[in-house]
Amino acid sequence: MKIKKLVAASLLPLNILLFFLLVFSSRLVVPSWLQVIGRMHPLILHFPIVLVLLYVAWQLFASENLKSHQWYKDVTDILLLAAALSAAVTALMGLFLSREPGYDSDAIAWHKWLGASTSFVLYAFYSFRLKIERGGLFSYASALSIAVLIAIASHLGANITHGENFVLAPVTPDKKKQVAPLEDAVVYADLVQPILQAKCMGCHNSSKAKGELVMDTKELLLKGGKNGKLWDSGRADLGLMMHRIHLPEEEKEHMPPAGKPQLSIEEMSILYAWIKGGSLFDKRVIDLPEKDTLRVLATKVLKQSADEQYDFAAADEKQIQKLTNNNRIISQVAIGSPALVVNFYNKPFYDSKQLEELKPLENQVVELNLENMGVKDEDLKIISRFKNLRKLNLNFTAVTGKTLGELKNLQFLKSLSLSGTTVKSGDLTALTSLPKLKTVYLWNTSVVSKDAEYLASKNKNISFQTGFKGDTVVLKLTPPIFQNEQPIITAQPLPLELKQYVNGTTIRYTLDGKDPDSVNSPVYDKNVVLKEDVTVRAKAFKPGWISSDIIQEHFFKTTYVADSAVLVTRPDARYKGAGAKTLIDLDKSDLNAGSGKWLGYKDSNMVAVMMYNKPVEAKNVTISLLKDINGYIFPPVRAEIWGGTDEKNMALLSRIEPKQPEKTETERINISVSCDFKPTTVKCLKIVLVPIAKLPEWHGGKGSKGWIFVDEVFVN
Template identity: 25%
Template sequence: MNIIMQLLGRLHPLIVHLPIGFIVLALILSWYDRKEKTFTNGIAISFLWGGITSVLACISGYLLYQTEGFSFDTIKIHLWSGIITAIFCFLAYARKKDAPRFIVFNRIRSGFYLLILFVLISITGHLGGSITHGEEYLVEPLPNSVKSLLGIEVFEKQEIILTEETWEEALLYDAIIHPILNNKCLSCHSSKKAKGELILQSPEAILRGGENGDVLVSNHPDKSALYTKLVLPLGDDDRMPPDGKTQLTKAEVRLISEWIERGNSFEKSNKELGINVELVKSFFPRKINNNYPDVYVEKVIAQFIDSIEAMNVYVEKINKESHFLSVTCINQPTFEDANFALFLPIAENISMLDLGTTRVTDAIFSELKKLPNLTVLKLDNTTITGENIKELTSLQHLKFINLASTQFKEANLSTFLEFQRLEKVFLHNTDIKAGNMKAFAAKEIKVDFGNYALPTIESDSIIF
């Protein structure tokens, strides 16, 4: 019996569309019926069946409420408005039929019934939809600006920003724990949704716990569901956030555990709680180490690139979005100093330039300094001696220079100390041997003299 009741209840979403159809049909027919009065009978039948199917919808709806465990509060308005809809259908039918027993209702204009019924099915339908799809179903796709105009609460991601100067003074809960919960948990555990009756929006709510009791046991992360569920294997039914949702990072999980272990204080700062700097390091602003400078350049005109590529020199964007370009002469070993003029129209955009294995000479340096954003420069396997390399000291962004297999002179080595942002120089297979590099180390410039070897060791000759 229960099964049949449950089954009938689940037919509710289907049945509800019948009264809607009949009532809308009656409304439309009434519109055509304004003067001619040819559809009166049809309208009456529509109202009658609208009423009958409304009753069926009410019964199946009631069964659904009984068998699926909805709370009465969530469905009560929907239920009552459904019942009233059914009653009004029969009243409208009686009005159309001019039933003598209902003489009181016949004095009211029939347009009134139509209006009331239209309002009723709109309200009932909307409430029903909100119960099945959730309150935010309709407004969810709206942009945030419209939502806030409508007075709907908007989910806002809270960036965790700490710096080396401020992290000690920041409150652990306010600066880190709350934003983590906000970004990764609140979409299900807010006062609006409260899955498992757990709300993680405020200190009080967190301490209140969920349907399975407390989620926090002070000083014992391994007994606190707030932590243990985070470290279950991905795919475990109890894992939080569940597979498919944005996961907490390792550092975030560690911090939640540390926070509980140190007594889940809501008021103490990182310093007072003795949080280690290693734990919060991942929230410090990242030092970006890219092969292009952090400045804006205009996009180049495609024609310039076409004319360069016609010379068999490849030009490619650093990445799909960037306007910076990487230029390589790998297919053009006959490239000479004189060809450099080709690059001038795109000079600002070149951040990586590969002139390795070409015919360029020391004269190229006075040209290269015209590339203000050059970051990576390859001049390996050329006849360069480094005579004019001083010219490049004006380049603010130059980080890497590859001079492997060139005739670079030891006398020019110290010029690198005058560069502004140089990080690495490759001098493999040149005549220079590593000398005293203290000055370079002080400026954090790595010079790789290469010529590595793997001397023979005893075990090389053993055959097992």
């Protein structure tokens, strides 16, 4: 009883203090020890909510007979008193928390006043409980009003912590953004922004700007927070955001924070590819090259044209196989779909008969790729028979545009590519009557921006993309790109595949580690083949243009691919790749630690055994690794290679201690550890990699364990 009186007596000074701090909250300076108390607000706020709801239920559903007992009245008083006390303490803690950086005072004003009002009302309710509880219907209404008040305050608090409409979102699906079709999607709005909204904006919004970072708009996103801009596509590690994402989850600076929903591998890959590609906000997905990483990811996330409900029957499978050859590949848009895609290859073997032969499939073909083929104006009459065509690529063909009117029968055509042709703007008016057409690509043609504007006025639903033209502007070339699917040389020499999309560009390269120049370095052509481990550096040149930046790729040689592999020690559950197969599948990962193609070790050595069905004579093992100093990913401090005829009979073949990075090495790069030894006949190889036990003193995580990331082992 004394405790009850003491608690009741404390309600008045607590609420007076709460009111005083609330009125003068703008001048409130919270010392560090009070910040600790303030941060307990999310921990105890559930107590007043539960206690109020219990009190309301106790009042509403108790029978009159039960209410006549003294013990019922005692329990009622205790519930109400506990609710009033916990509400006052919770409101005070919330005030202390609100003074920390990152909270918008305007956004949380309603939450503060409603939370404090809940405390005031509960205090008044407890003080006059005897009169109120005798009020019959009034007492019920009063109890319900408290429940409504605390529910609204809690809802506003949830919005601040978890984002707008957090509580009601599951029952208001009509407000959720619909997934865009692939052909209409914008990279940022439909791929990147949904990830930020789901995983980042709960703490980085106009109401709760942790680290002074707000992601609500493009401008605020580009501005960054107190730690600087979020990304820098010129850096190998792409800057702050990717660094924080790839930190170990237990690290304080890892984002999203531990305990919050984490980014999936697919989401990390989308962010990585978007930043690496220049973080463009208005770029459309279909404007990306078909093999672009971001476009490939988009096909998994967005609705594709394959999702269309086609009203035609599938073609005979035998007919498809009969018409498919090395120069004309026919495939389904998606498994189970009747729609077909036809790609033509090898220009010297093309003639119009190859189009004529597709007559049995003219109802099923929805995409036709004739880029760089010898297509002529008269061939458009044949193409017009493919009445269900959605996408037509005539880039760099002999089409002049005189017969574009033949395409009027293509009522479903959405995309037409005419880049690199001799079409004239006057010929393009024939396209403006096509009802479904959305985009016409006209790069490297005589059509200029004014022509495109005129054509667009004829049909505002069509975008005529002419590209950039500026005779007085000196532009810098974009770097060439490596088109080899994998940088791995096996038994056969590997043709080097480089490409630059600007016409008239010369690509020069080196294989000796030197920078390519415009005079002495060899000119790239398709006859260049790679036979041994080598680093290729390449650069693009064109008269009147600034030469491109240098690109670099290391090509790995492997003579003996293991028949099987076993991981003796398990990798971290978050970075388990494809298991032991990761080491021998000849599938090199990119620099994205979260790509799902890396094996990550921190708490144990990496020990793997590779086996061959037949003996091989080996003299070198090269291990492909990731180095990301900011991400705590270091080279191993020791690498050992063991070999023999079986697992029980292996001898140490090589032991090396790779050089550890210095403070200035901040790039995220692919590295290799090469272990040489005298030629040895083996059927079994064991690889042991030891991660760094303590990061160096100069590192931000000094004393912490370091990671090793491995994706391939090459044996020669």
